[in-house]
Amino acid sequence: MINPDANAAAGVYWQNALQGYKKSLKYYDIGGFTTYNLNHLTHGLAPFTPLTYHNHHLALLNALMWATGDPVFTKYWKLWKNYVDTQSPIRPIHGDVNGDGLVTQADVTLAQSLVGQLPSSWTLQQLVATDLDDDGYITSADIPLIQASANQFRAK
Numbered sequence: 001m002i003n004p005d006a007n008a009a010a011g012v013y014w015q016n017a018l019q020g021y022k023k024s025l026k027y028y029d030i031g032g033f034t035t036y037n038l039n040h041l042t043h044g045l046a047p048f049t050p051l052t053y054h055n056h057h058l059a060l061l062n063a064l065m066w067a068t069g070d071p072v073f074t075k076y077w078k079l080w081k082n083y084v085d086t087q088s089p090i091r092p093i094h095g096d097v098n099g100d101g102l103v104t105q106a107d108v109t110l111a112q113s114l115v116g117q118l119p120s121s122w123t124l125q126q127l128v129a130t131d132l133d134d135d136g137y138i139t140s141a142d143i144p145l146i147q148a149s150a151n152q153f154r155a156k
């Protein structure tokens with residue numbers, strides 16, 4: 001017999017695990033590749049980057065995409081697959097929506113124009129550079145984050 005309380009608890013653990021995975025994905029991304037663990041952040045070691053593990057990350061993300069349909073897993077799967085599928089993988093600067101290497105008011109304006117468009121119309125570069133709240137979508141919630149990034153960039 002199925003215990004509904006146990007199922008509810010399992011559901012809560014599953015959702016909490018998914019939230020944790022989604023929040024931690026960006027820390028495994030070292031720009032063009034992924035790390036096996038986070039020792040480069042927690043212990044100041046060089047990133048540990050076994051070739052096979054990047055492939056393992058892709059397989060795990062593919063399974064999570066299939067199981068959840070969550071756009072965050074799709075975004076990272078596309079980005080990390082791009083790292084190995086292309087000769088010149090994209091490595092967008094967060095907030096650099098137009099890809100000119102700077103984060104400026106032009107990026108804020110372009111990001112605003114992307115809000116409300118169908119996700120299928122966004123390029124991977126645009127999505128990764130614009131989705132600063134990391135929810136897998138370009139929304140109005142990303143705009144103030146890009147504006148803050150542009151203000152910070154200008155101040156440098």
Ligand SMILES: [Ca+2]
Nearest residue numbers: 096098100102
């Ligand atoms: Ca820019």
Ligand SMILES: [Ca+2]
Nearest residue numbers: 131135137139
């Ligand atoms: Ca977003």
